[in-house]
Amino acid sequence: xxxxxxxxxxxxxxxxxxxxxxxxxxxxxxxxxxxxxxxxxxxxxxxxxxxxxxxxxxxxxxxxxxxxxxxxxxxxxxxxxxxxxxxxxxxxxxxxxxxxxxxxxxxxxxxxxxxxxxxxxxxxxxxxxxxxxxxxxxxxxxxxxxxxxxxxxxxxxxxxxxxxxxxxxxxxxxxxxxxxxxxxxxxx
Numbered sequence: 001x002x003x004x005x006x007x008x009x010x011x012x013x014x015x016x017x018x019x020x021x022x023x024x025x026x027x028x029x030x031x032x033x034x035x036x037x038x039x040x041x042x043x044x045x046x047x048x049x050x051x052x053x054x055x056x057x058x059x060x061x062x063x064x065x066x067x068x069x070x071x072x073x074x075x076x077x078x079x080x081x082x083x084x085x086x087x088x089x090x091x092x093x094x095x096x097x098x099x100x101x102x103x104x105x106x107x108x109x110x111x112x113x114x115x116x117x118x119x120x121x122x123x124x125x126x127x128x129x130x131x132x133x134x135x136x137x138x139x140x141x142x143x144x145x146x147x148x149x150x151x152x153x154x155x156x157x158x159x160x161x162x163x164x165x166x167x168x169x170x171x172x173x174x175x176x177x178x179x180x181x182x183x184x185x186x187x188x
Contacts (some may be wrong), residue, residue, distance in 0.1 A: 145157045152167065
């Protein structure tokens with residue numbers, strides 16, 4: 001059998017330990033300097049990052065404010081356009097309503113005026129007015145004029161190529177046409 005020999009590693013002596021301690025002591029200022037520089041670099045990087053972040057936030061706020069202002073201005077412009085269109089629409093509606101009311105008043109005036117003239121044939125002095133119309137027809141066309149009575153009142157007289165319409169409905173329309181220009185003052 002063989003004997004196992006046990007060998008132990010040589011022990012590190014005090015001189016080696018002292019050399020390591022001297023090396024560590026000599027490297028401490030270098031390590032401290034490296035640590036200081038690393039800390040300074042880290043502080044500079046953090047400061048730059050914070051400044052960049054502040055600048056980015058400021059830029060984003062300015063952009064947001066500009067976007068908000070453009071949106072507000074666009075909204076105001078859109079609202080003004082809508083308001084102007086709505087006002088035009090309302091003015092058109094008001095104008096249409098006014099014109100419709102004026103037309104109704106005008107039509108009613110024409111109907112009532114024509115009806116008033118047509119009622120002349122029911123008046124007690126109608127025969128006298130009828131005789132005046134006949135005399136006017138004879139005066140204008142001559143005694144040979146053909147005079148035909150209108151069932152609603154009045155006459156149509158003809159002679160040669162001439163025709164005289166003295167029907168009450170025609171007389172009423174002419175009378176209303178004569179007075180009509182005076183009505184324009186009612187609408188202004």
